[in-house]
Amino acid sequence: MTFDLFEHLEPPDVVREELAPGAVILRHFVLPQAKVILAQVATVVGCSPFRHMTTPGGYGMSVAMTNCGDYGWVTDRQGYRYSEADPLTGKAWPPIAPLLYQLAVEAAEQGGFSDFQPNVCLINRYAIGAKMSLHQDKDEKNFNYPIVSMSFGLPAVFQFGGLSRSDSVQKCSLTQGDVVVWGGVSRLAYHGILPVKAGHHPDTGDCRINLTFRQIG
Numbered sequence: 595m596t597f598d599l600f601e602h603l604e605p606p607d608v609v610r611e612e613l614a615p616g617a618v619i620l621r622h623f624v625l626p627q628a629k630v631i632l633a634q635v636a637t638v639v640g641c642s643p644f645r646h647m648t649t650p651g652g653y654g655m656s657v658a659m660t661n662c663g664d665y666g667w668v669t670d671r672q673g674y675r676y677s678e679a680d681p682l683t684g685k686a687w688p689p690i691a692p693l694l695y696q697l698a699v700e701a702a703e704q705g706g707f708s709d710f711q712p713n714v715c716l717i718n719r720y721a722i723g724a725k726m727s728l729h730q731d732k733d734e735k736n737f738n739y740p741i742v743s744m745s746f747g748l749p750a751v752f753q754f755g756g757l758s759r760s761d762s763v764q765k766c767s768l769t770q771g772d773v774v775v776w777g778g779v780s781r782l783a784y785h786g787i788l789p790v791k792a793g794h795h796p797d798t799g800d801c802r803i804n805l806t807f808r809q810i811g
């Protein structure tokens with residue numbers, strides 16, 4: 595049987611794990627499309643390569659990043675922001691492929707958020723040892739829209755906490771095809787990724803790839 599790439603998996607193939615009000619893990623949601631999505635990431639990277647950005651404080655990030663969409667998330671000594679042009683190429687970011695867009699919209703719907711029209715897809719590449727410290731996604735103008743996050747390649751431990759940095763965190767392993775959706779009262783929840791452990795994945799080699807979709811305004 596051939597799988598229609600534009601169809602999403604339904605339960606029991608997708609397993610829902612409620613993290614908090616407004617926050618859910620949809621296990622395996624994009625597993626059937628993983629290889630195609632990774633090929634689409636490679637196309638984006640051909641136009642807008644992965645790069646290690648610098649935080650406003652002057653630190654190099656361990657995660658390499660690029661974007662597709664109308665805007666891309668960037669950071670440098672001037673601060674965190676969304677930019678219409680890729681500062682590396684001076685050109686617009688590549689577009690979000692229709693398949694990615696539709697899967698992000700459907701994941702948001704499954705998470706309880708309709709009318710999500712993402713215009714940013716931040717692509718994160720974690721080499722072994724790379725991490726993302728606890729943070730809130732708060733550079734968007736409108737917090738009514740959720741964050742939709744897709745994971746591929748090496749597994750990683752996702753930390754999901756509360757609205758204060760000091761709140762306790764849940765730790766969940768994310769593997770290829772898992773999608774996390776958070777919004778509503780959880781939209782500004784602290785979250786992060788622990789250092790990625792050494793390993794090999796047949797589709798990504800020695801790294802983890804994460805895509806986060808946002809609607810910034």
Ligand SMILES: O=C(O)CCC(=O)C(=O)O
Nearest residue numbers: 716718731743787804806
């Ligand atoms: O890599 C992940 O799963 C999370 C990424 C993230 O939190 C972000 O890009 O803001």
Ligand SMILES: [Fe+2]
Nearest residue numbers: 729730731785
């Ligand atoms: Fe984040």
